[in-house]
Amino acid sequence: xxxxxxxxxxxxxxxxxxxxxxxxxxxxxxxxxxxxxxxxxxxxxxxxxxxxxxxxxxxxxxxxxxxxxxxxxxxxxxxxxxxxxxxxxxxxxxxxxxxxxxxxxxxxxxxxxxxxxxxxxxxxxxxxxxxxxxxxxxxxxxxxxxxxxxxxxxxxxxxxxxxxxxxxxxxxxxxxxxxxxxxxxxxxxxxxxxxxxxxxxxxxxxxxxxxxxxxxxxxxxxxxxxxxxxxxxxxxxxxxxxxxxxxxxxxxxxxxxxxxxxxxxxxxxxxxxxxxxxxxxxxxxxxxxxxxxxxxxxxxxxxxxxxxxxxxxxxxxxxxxxxxxxxxxxxxxxxxxxxxxxxxxxxxxxxxxxxxxxxxxxxxxxxxxxxxxxxxxxxxxxxxxxxxxxxxxxxxxxxxxxxxxxxxxxxxxxxxxxxxxxxxxxxxxxxxxxxxxxxxxxx
Numbered sequence: 001x002x003x004x005x006x007x008x009x010x011x012x013x014x015x016x017x018x019x020x021x022x023x024x025x026x027x028x029x030x031x032x033x034x035x036x037x038x039x040x041x042x043x044x045x046x047x048x049x050x051x052x053x054x055x056x057x058x059x060x061x062x063x064x065x066x067x068x069x070x071x072x073x074x075x076x077x078x079x080x081x082x083x084x085x086x087x088x089x090x091x092x093x094x095x096x097x098x099x100x101x102x103x104x105x106x107x108x109x110x111x112x113x114x115x116x117x118x119x120x121x122x123x124x125x126x127x128x129x130x131x132x133x134x135x136x137x138x139x140x141x142x143x144x145x146x147x148x149x150x151x152x153x154x155x156x157x158x159x160x161x162x163x164x165x166x167x168x169x170x171x172x173x174x175x176x177x178x179x180x181x182x183x184x185x186x187x188x189x190x191x192x193x194x195x196x197x198x199x200x201x202x203x204x205x206x207x208x209x210x211x212x213x214x215x216x217x218x219x220x221x222x223x224x225x226x227x228x229x230x231x232x233x234x235x236x237x238x239x240x241x242x243x244x245x246x247x248x249x250x251x252x253x254x255x256x257x258x259x260x261x262x263x264x265x266x267x268x269x270x271x272x273x274x275x276x277x278x279x280x281x282x283x284x285x286x287x288x289x290x291x292x293x294x295x296x297x298x299x300x301x302x303x304x305x306x307x308x309x310x311x312x313x314x315x316x317x318x319x320x321x322x323x324x325x326x327x328x329x330x331x332x333x334x335x336x337x338x339x340x341x342x343x344x345x346x347x348x349x350x351x352x353x354x355x356x357x358x359x360x361x362x363x364x365x366x367x368x369x370x371x372x373x374x375x376x377x378x379x380x381x382x383x384x385x386x387x388x389x390x391x392x393x394x395x396x397x398x399x400x401x402x403x404x405x406x407x408x409x410x411x412x413x414x415x416x417x418x419x420x421x422x423x424x425x426x427x428x429x430x431x432x433x434x435x436x437x438x439x440x441x442x443x
Contacts, residue, residue, distance in 0.1 A: 007392065008379040009103075010114035011408055019408050020115035024072070028122055031291060032069040035126055035141045036062055042139070050135040057133040064129040068122070071110070078108040078121060083128045087336050090350065091124060094341050116378040120341040127287045127339075140288045146298055149258030150305065157262050158311055159211030160189065164266050165313040171273050176236075179274050183235075184228050186267045187402065188216050191223075193263035194255060194368050194404040212263075224421075225412050227400070231363070234398055235276045238362040247278035251361040251397075253338075254284045255368030257298040264367065265303070265321055272329060279329050281361070286334040290370055299332050333357070343377045345392035358396035366399060369406040375399075376409050383418025385411045 013024040039058050046054030071079075080095055081088045098108040098117060110118050131137050150157075167182060174182065192212045220226075238248045250271055252264055264282075271277035284294040303325070307318025324330035337351035348355040358364060366375060376390040388395075390411040410418060 007377065008381055010116065011378050011380060012113060012115050013111035013118070019406075021111070023407075024110055024115065024118065028119065029069055029073055032065055032072070032122070032126075036065050036069075038141050038144065039065075046136055046139075053135055057136045061129045061133045061136065064132075065126065068125050068129070072118075072122065075109050075111045078110070078113060078118065081124070081128060083132050085128070085131055087124075087340060090336075090340055091121075114378065116343065116373055117341045120339070123289050124287075124339065124341075140295070140297070142288045142291050143297075146257040146292050147301075149256075149292060150262075150302065153259035153262075156211050156259055157306075158314060159213060160262060160266055161306070161311070161313040161317045163211075163213055164269065165316055167270075168273055174274075179276075180232050182270065183232060183274070183276065185213070185216060186263075186270050187228055187231065188219070188223075189213060190260075190263045190267045190365075190367070191402045191404070192216075192219060193260035194402060224410075224417070231400055234363055235271075239276060242278075248276070249279050249281065249361050250277045250363045250365065251281040251283060251358060253364065253366045253371055254282055254294040254299075255371060256292040257294045257302065258292060260367070261294050261298065261302050262306070266317070268330065269317070269321065269324070272324065277362075279331070280324075281331045281333060281357075283338065284332060284334050285338050286336055287339050289339050293370075296332060296334055343374045343392075344394045345377060347394065347396075355396050361397040364397050364399040366401045367403070369403055372401050372403040373407060373409055375401060376411055378407075378409050381409060381411045383410055383413040384415045387412040 011018065011020045013021045015021055039062050043055060043058055046058050048054075050057070070076075078095060078098075080092045094117070095108060098113060106112075108117070126141065130139055130141065164186075171179075189212050192215075235248070235250075242248055250268070252268060254261065254264060268280040268282070271280060282299065284296055284299055286295070288295060303318050303321045305318070306314050307322055309315045309318065321330065325332070335351060335354045337347060337354050340350065342350050347358075366372065375394065376387075377392055379390070381390050387401075
């Protein structure tokens with residue numbers, strides 16, 4: 001029996017000059033500083049709503065976060081969670097696992113431990129700072145930024161909703177080739193929508209100012225791996241093989257709120273309207289996460305904003321999407337696993353209920369960089385390693401990753417392709433090169 005090759009090392013802040021090092025050194029402290037500033041700015045609001053109790057809670061939360069920032073900047077050991085939230089035991093078990101790794105660096109700390117772990121841990125501690133301090137325990141410190149991103153992307157949202165509503169008028173008359181072209185367009189819009197990421201910009205404005213539909217042709221050369229044809233074939237075959245008892249189901253594992261979420265909702269509506277899918281399940285975060293990730297509140301708020309917009313096609317989209325939720329052809333799920341530090345190869349063990357849910361899908365669309373990092377274990381893979389190998393046996397259903405590169409992990413390239421791009425574009429990580437990556441490995 002052939003030996004299983006050892007997994008590459010995890011990306012971490014101990015590799016100076018890496019994106020992980022830059023993130024832990026600069027971006028994470030900036031994000032914490034913005035969170036502290038946000039709480040300061042809402043002091044009067046907390047007082048008006050909750051009196052002195054609100055102000056005391058705000059002071060305690062700020063003290064907790066200031067201590068956290070100091071621990072991070074001085075590379076202190078990662079400490080167990082002391083709250084009693086439902087996921088605390090799983091987090092503390094994961095800390096023990098990190099402590100006992102045979103090739104570990106001793107006591108886990110901010111710069112020495114896997115970047116994926118400590119970055120997730122920071123967001124979980126931000127959540128604890130609020131959750132442990134009622135009456136401000138339900139305050140989302142990232143809500144303002146997400147709303148601002150949505151409103152500042154209005155031009156692009158209007159353009160996309162208008163395009164889509166015009167498309168719906170004629171969708172029944174489109175032949176298979178035309179349907180395929182429209183699917184490819186909307187997949188690409190959803191891909192480019194992933195640029196709007198507030199954790200990458202450390203909370204700075206990252207809204208989509210213009211219509212991405214106008215620049216799709218120009219952006220094609222920047223797609224490193226393009227398996228859209230396979231996505232089309234998979235959906236068409238699923239539709240042909242559907243029986244009266246079985247629906248074609250697509251699951252979208254969401255990333256950012258704002259314009260990206262709107263682009264995902266348009267794609268989901270197209271899948272239903274074109275009859276390529278019968279139902280779409282959306283998977284979001286159960287707590288505020290990575291600055292701009294989509295929670296249930298963000299999901300519902302966005303659809304309501306569209307529905308009440310003073311623009312015919314925006315409001316038409318919002319009203320239709322409310323209807324999809326009421327009819328049950330769209331379903332929103334959140335699950336604790338999406339905000340744990342584990343990569344997805346652990347899902348069947350840590351969250352067997354979620355894994356079983358995903359197994360019901362015909363196609364899983366994973367949005368964004370964090371999902372890609374969790375799919376591939378956020379390791380120092382060679383660029384040419386096949387995607388299915390990096391998945392490390394994670395395969396509940398055929399899956400597709402739509403991701404804008406914002407970090408170092410990248411697999412599935414042709415031999416020499418990564419090195420060639422790196423030589424010509426020294427800033428290719430997190431700058432100009434984006435990816436649509438798809439794996440179909442039917443068992």
